[in-house]
Amino acid sequence: MALRERPLSPHLQVYRPQLTSVLSIFHRLTGVFLTSGAAMLVCWLLTAAAGPDYYAWSEWFLTSWLGYALLAAWSYCLFYHLSNGIRHLFWDTGLGFSLKATYASGILMVIASLGLTGLSWGLGLLFYCTR
Amino acid sequence: MRIQTPLARVRYLGSAKEGGDHWWWQRLTAILLVPLTLWFVASIWWIVVSGASHHMFQDWLSGPVAAILMLLFVGALFYHLKLGLQVVIEDYVHYKPLKWTLLIGLNLGCLIGAVAALYSTVAVAFGG
Numbered sequence: 059m060a061l062r063e064r065p066l067s068p069h070l071q072v073y074r075p076q077l078t079s080v081l082s083i084f085h086r087l088t089g090v091f092l093t094s095g096a097a098m099l100v101c102w103l104l105t106a107a108a109g110p111d112y113y114a115w116s117e118w119f120l121t122s123w124l125g126y127a128l129l130a131a132w133s134y135c136l137f138y139h140l141s142n143g144i145r146h147l148f149w150d151t152g153l154g155f156s157l158k159a160t161y162a163s164g165i166l167m168v169i170a171s172l173g174l175t176g177l178s179w180g181l182g183l184l185f186y187c188t189r
Numbered sequence: 190m191r192i193q194t195p196l197a198r199v200r201y202l203g204s205a206k207e208g209g210d211h212w213w214w215q216r217l218t219a220i221l222l223v224p225l226t227l228w229f230v231a232s233i234w235w236i237v238v239s240g241a242s243h244h245m246f247q248d249w250l251s252g253p254v255a256a257i258l259m260l261l262f263v264g265a266l267f268y269h270l271k272l273g274l275q276v277v278i279e280d281y282v283h284y285k286p287l288k289w290t291l292l293i294g295l296n297l298g299c300l301i302g303a304v305a306a307l308y309s310t311v312a313v314a315f316g317g
Contacts, residue, residue: 086277089270089273089274089277090274090277092270093270093274096266096267096270096302099263099266099306100302100305100306100309103259103263103305103306103309103310103313104305104306104309106246106247106250106309107308107309107310107312107313109243110242110243110244113243113246114243117243133230136226136230137230140226140227143219143223144223147219147220150216178230178231178234181231181234182234182235185234185235
């Protein structure tokens with residue numbers, strides 16, 4: 059069989075983005091990005107095990123402007139992936155597959171991810187101020 | 190004329206009969222990670238954002254609850270990460286040498302990362 063360049067389907071560039079497809083691709087993107095957060099978690103625990111001098115490196119990095127920017131991105135992506143992951147778990151049981159339900163749960167999921175991120179940073183600020 | 194047996198022709202074309210395990214463990218780790226993630230973020234904010242010292246961090250992680258939850262979190266996280274990224278690589282990387290390099294790197298990386306994090310947690314929990 060001769061191999062020829064065939065047109066591929068689906069043509070991403072001719073699709074009009076819908077809420078459902080955009081939320082789905084961001085579930086993947088946040089998952090891939092969160093891998094860097096897992097690497098940071100390993101560094102954080104390793105430096106903690108190595109002693110106070112090494113732990114200071116993690117502390118220095120995480121409380122730098124880059125560290126805070128990454129923490130902001132990681133926290134939002136984590137809550138996004140968590141909220142949409144719960145949505146997926148409902149789908150796995152066969153619930154919420156109608157068009158109306160997928161849009162409703164999608165909007166709810168975005169609100170939940172924003173709310174959880176805001177709540178977590180609010181708590182962090184509270185801890186910071188009460189110390 | 191083909192002298193291949195029918196078996197040789199169909200071998201490796203069908204189901205590997207292990208896809209179910211991938212799906213199942215991705216869900217199991219996902220369910221486990223829901224409460225663990227909420228605990229983890231609350232803890233991280235408490236420890237890092239408030240600028241806790243190494244001593245306070247050690248005090249916190251030597252408690253049995255924090256240590257056990259951290260071990261579970263690291264284990265579930267890296268398994269979930271491995272399963273998820275594996276699908277991303279299989280979906281988008283079709284050049285076989287690169288695909289297998291990435292898959293081997295992913296699996297070994299997750300194993301090394303998980304062991305390093307688990308060891309560190311135990312070391313801190315038992316007084317480092």
